Amino acid sequence: MNRRNLLLLIPAVAFTALGLLFYKGLSGDPSTLPSALINKPVPAFTLPAVEQLGVPGLSDADLKAGQVTVVNIWASWCVPCRQEHPVLMELAKRGDIRLVGINNKDEPDNARRFLGALGQPFAAVGADRDGRVTIDWGGYGVPETFIIDGKGMIRHKHVGPLSLADISGPFDKKIEAAKTPLP
Numbered sequence: 001m002n003r004r005n006l007l008l009l010i011p012a013v014a015f016t017a018l019g020l021l022f023y024k025g026l027s028g029d030p031s032t033l034p035s036a037l038i039n040k041p042v043p044a045f046t047l048p049a050v051e052q053l054g055v056p057g058l059s060d061a062d063l064k065a066g067q068v069t070v071v072n073i074w075a076s077w078c079v080p081c082r083q084e085h086p087v088l089m090e091l092a093k094r095g096d097i098r099l100v101g102i103n104n105k106d107e108p109d110n111a112r113r114f115l116g117a118l119g120q121p122f123a124a125v126g127a128d129r130d131g132r133v134t135i136d137w138g139g140y141g142v143p144e145t146f147i148i149d150g151k152g153m154i155r156h157k158h159v160g161p162l163s164l165a166d167i168s169g170p171f172d173k174k175i176e177a178a179k180t181p182l183p
Contacts, residue, residue, distance in 0.1 A: 012066060039182060043136040047126025051056065051108040058100055058126030062084045064152035065098075071146040072122075073102045073134055076114035078142045084161035085118045091167050093122035097175060101125040104142050106132045111133045147171075149178040 037043075042060045049057035056118040063069050072088060092099045101122040103111045108127065115122075128134050137146065140159060147156040156174040158166070166172075 005145050009011045019086070032107065038157065040154060042152050042154055043133070045053060045126075045133045047102065047128055047133060047137060050103050050111045050127045053108075053112055053120075053125055055110045055120070055122060056103065056124045058124045060152060061123060062100070063148045064150070066150040067098050068150060068175060069097065069148045070175070071100055071102060071148060073103045073104050073128075073139055073142050073144045073146075075106045075142045076110040077106065080161040082114075082118070084143050084163075085121075087162045087164055087167060088121045089119045090142060090164065091162070096179075098123050102128050102133060102137075104128050104139070105131045145171075147174050147178050149181070153182060 014124070042063050045062050046059040047057050049055060052151040063071070070091065074084075081140075088099065091097075099121055101124070103125055105128070111125070111127070115125075132140075134144075137144075137154075138157070143161050144152055145158045145162055149155050156171075159170060162171060
């Protein structure tokens with residue numbers, strides 16, 4: 001093979017390699033996106049309550065109370081959040097966890113109407129009006145759900161809406177694992 005043919009082959013090989021890299025990156029399960037915060041403490045934050053919702057706001061101190069906490073980041077304008085909501089209502093019935101929410105980039109009236117229409121599963125809801133706390137948590141969008149152990153360590157991140165199969169299967173296993181302290 002002469003030098004000219006080799007020079008023509010290099011771009012074709014590079015293009016193929018790049019195409020395979022993109023395919024591999026885009027063909028995975030988006031609910032398993034890696035998080036640099038797994039097994040690290042929750043970021044420091046304090047969020048006020050959603051006005052007139054009747055539950056308190058949320059802070060990092062609330063997530064270090066000794067009980068496994070599930071933190072759901074949601075918004076009233078999010079269609080997958082609406083689809084996920086019956087699953088959260090079911091999850092809230094568990095007596096061994098605390099379910100809390102972070103309302104992301106939402107208007108208080110819209111958040112209240114959303115929960116008023118679909119049910120209020122959260123023990124606390126922090127209003128993240130500018131989305132800064134969601135970004136600090138490594139959030140890509142809504143909905144996202146985190147499992148926090150009793151010491152305030154992030155043990156699992158689920159991207160996208162939870163399903164009934166999740167909360168009785170893989171997500172449930174992650175909750176159970178969070179009950180065991182990290183070494």
